[in-house]
Amino acid sequence: MKKYYEIIRDLREDNDYTQKEIADVLNTTQQVYSRYEKGINEMPIRHLVELCKFYNVSADYILGLNQNNSKKSST
Secondary structure, three states: OOOOHHHHHHHHHOOOOOOOHHHHOOOOOOOHHHHOOOOOOOOOHHHHHHHHHHOOOHHHHHHHOOOOOOOOOOO
């Protein structure tokens, strides 16, 4: 089972974004975002929510609770 920090790295790389670009989306620094991807710092919920919206995936997917990379439901 993948850890969330591996999943956010995979999402970023699969979509050809730099750490700086994702850090800008989260309104944080590249250094802070890098620490999320390395599993050094835990990501705050507000950043999890923003990444779900940005990549259009569920929080369950990012958290590794659902291995299916399906898009989140439109509700």
